[in-house]
C-alpha cells in the first residue's frame with residue numbers, strides 16, 4: 001500500500017511537533033491527507049508552525065501546548081484529539097531533548113529532567129492512548145529513540161539511558177500488542193538537521209553543533225512514514241549516519 005493511502009483521513013497526534021522531525025512528520029502526514037493534532041511545550045513556536053500548516057491544509061490541523069512530562073497535559077492531548085477526529089490512529093511520541101556532556105557536569109536535577117521528558121513523555125503517551133486504541137481495535141504508536149538508543153556513545157550517558165529505555169519499551173510492546181492490531185515502531189535517527197543541535201545544556205555547556213552528515217528533516221520524515229506504514233519495528237535512519245555506524249562497528253571496544 002502506498003504511504004499516502006495508508007495515512008489518508010487518519011487521526012494523528014505528534015508531540016514535539018513545533019520543530020525538526022516532529023514538524024516534518026506533521027507536514028508529510030498532512031500531505032498524505034491525514035488530520036494532524038500538533039503538541040509542543042514551546043507554545044509560540046507551535047502557534048507559528050500550526051498557523052502555517054493550517055493555511056495549507058484547512059480544517060485538518062489542530063494544536064495544543066502540551067508538556068509531555070505532565071500526565072494531565074498528555075491525557076488532554078490524546079483524549080482531545082480522539083474526540084475531535086473520532087479515532088486515534090497514530091500517536092507519535094517524539095518530543096525529546098539532547099545532552100552530550102561529561103558525566104561530572106550533570107546534577108541529579110539534570111538527570112530527572114531528561115528522564116522526565118525523553119522517557120516519561122513517551123510513557124504518558126502510551127498510557128493514555130492504549131485504552132482508546134484497544135477500544136477502536138488498533139492503531140500505530142511510534143516513539144522516537146535515537147541511534148543512541150541502539151548503541152552507546154561517549155559523553156551521552158543521560159541521553160543513551162533514556163533512548164535505550166525508549167527502544168526497549170517499544171520493542172517489548174511491539175510483541176505484546178501486535179495481536180490487538182496495535183503496531184509499535186521506534187524511530188532511531190542518526191543525525192537529522194534540527195534545532196536540537198547547539199542547544200544550551202546543563203552546567204552552562206552547549207550541545208554539539210549540527211554535524212555535516214545530518215540528513216534533512218523531510219527526508220527523515222519520508223523514511224519514518226514508510227516504516228510506520230510497513231509496520232516496521234525499528235526504523236533506523238542510517239542514510240545520514242554512516243559515520244556513526246562505522247565508528248561503532250569498526251571500533252566496538
Ligand code: NAD
Nearest residue numbers: 016019020021041042067068095096146191192194195196
Ligand atoms: P527539535 O529540538 O527540533 O524538536 C524537539 C521538539 O520537542 C521541540 O519543538 C521542543 O519544544 C519539544 N519539546 C521539548 N521538551 C518538550 C516537552 N517537555 N513537552 C513537549 N514538547 C517538548 O529536535 P528534533 O531533532 O526534531 O528531536 C525530535 C526527537 O528526535 C527527539 O526525541 C530527539 O531526541 C530525537 N533525535 C533527534 C536526532 C537528530 O539528529 N535531530 C537524532 C536522534 C534522535
